[in-house]
Amino acid sequence: MRYHKAIEVTEEQANAIKCGRAVSLSSVVVVAQGDRYYDVRGMTDTEIDAFVGDLARAEYTALKAASSLPH
Numbered sequence: 001m002r003y004h005k006a007i008e009v010t011e012e013q014a015n016a017i018k019c020g021r022a023v024s025l026s027s028v029v030v031v032a033q034g035d036r037y038y039d040v041r042g043m044t045d046t047e048i049d050a051f052v053g054d055l056a057r058a059e060y061t062a063l064k065a066a067s068s069l070p071h
Contacts, residue, residue: 004051006038
């Protein structure tokens with residue numbers, strides 16, 4: 001995955017960010033994928049879109065690899 005400015009945080013930190021009045025470059029402040037949370041307040045909408053796309057591609061690649069293993 002290419003470099004992104006997202007910062008991985010805990011669920012507790014993500015909840016605090018969402019409930020706070022943090023300054024953000026977009027209306028999105030936290031991105032969650034499964035049990036992982038990312039602080040994206042320093043990212044623009046375009047950067048967030050690219051980040052979410054990279055997360056989805058990485059998840060798809062992992063699922064595809066797991067499904068192609070012999071059982």
